[in-house]
Amino acid sequence: MKTRTRKTTRVLCASAIAMMTLLSSAAPAFAVAEADQKIYLVGGDDNSITFDKKIYANDGENAPDVNIKYKVDPRKVEDVTEPEKTALAKSGYDTVVTGKDGLKATDTTFTKDDSLDSGHDYFLRTSKIDASKLLDGLKRPTVFTYTLTEEVQGEQQKDFLPAVEGKGYTRKLNIYVGYKDANAEASKTLSVLYATLADEDGNKAVGFENNYDTQAIHLTKKVTGNQGDKTKKFTFTVNIANQYSKVTANGVTTNLDTTKLAPVDHNVSFTVDLANDETLNLTGLSKGATYTVTENKGTYNQAVTVDGASKEAVTDLAISDSADNVVFTNTKNGTIPTGIYLNHKLPFNIAGIAILGGAISLVAKKRHDALEEDDDE
Known part of the structure; x- marks a missing residue:
């Protein structure tokens, strides 16, 4: 009985160890599932990362006709803060390295015919980073750290496309490379799993946000x-x-x-x-x-x-x-016609006519009186 009990105990212990090993190796993949998805940029099957570009505008306004470019610059590993390193370690990543050169992000293009995203007050586009070259020669799960910068073209565009207050034009970008599952680990097949973005103050972000003023x-x-x-x-x-x-x-x-x-x-x-x-x-x-x-x-x-x-x-x-x-x-002002002819001599003419009329009347009266006197004689 003791021999069988010891044998059973050994089997259970071995199974537990195997399960713990499997969970440990898959921790980065499980970490994505358990974490708040809003702060992760999930990688595609082509080992790329996508991020959002939003331009906030008032209802009824048209999108600006602009093309936004981005720079992906390797960030020195010594610039990674201790809280970042601690968070990475908890996700199963102890290896943090400066990003490799040569990563590029696709441009984001908006046109004057674009419409606001359904039910929102912003225009939305996405941009992609091809991170497949990070897998070249890589032997184990690793985090590559970068600085991602939005390149608004010139001061003119910055006038009407200012970054949302407190967000800025740069992001801290960490790209996680690891095993998608236990089978991938068994075959030593690494993939770009996901990435995180944070603004200059360390707040999680899903991309870049601008206002259209x-x-x-x-x-x-x-x-x-x-x-x-x-x-x-x-x-x-x-x-x-x-x-x-x-x-x-x-x-x-x-x-x-x-x-x-x-x-x-x-x-x-x-x-x-x-x-x-x-x-x-x-x-x-x-x-x-x-x-x-x-x-x-x-x-x-x-x-x-x-x-x-x-x-x-x-x-x-x-x-x-x-x-x-x-x-x-x-x-425009002017003299308004009244329809009556005005002559400055009119009063004198009227007076002359009146005097003439009076004189004629007087002469006529005297003549009439003289005739009456003749008749009486």
């Missing part, structure tokens, strides 16, 4: 003066430079060709007719854009006032942080 112009026509024609349509030419998305027009759009509201080489140009008290609201203008509004002369020249200054055009104005209200006022 836009502005507006409100163009209003005013006609004043006792001879101002308030039914007349006045034609305006609007030119907008440094524009990266479609412009949205609300209000009066008489003869406005809306197909011209999409930028060509980041420029928008169109004409519009406005009568008295009509306003054209232009929204979705890229922050940092400049515009020129010119009123074409009508059939008669009138005094034109723009925001209180006498001029005929608003030239190269940068859109302010709040909406620009541009008011063109045309004023």
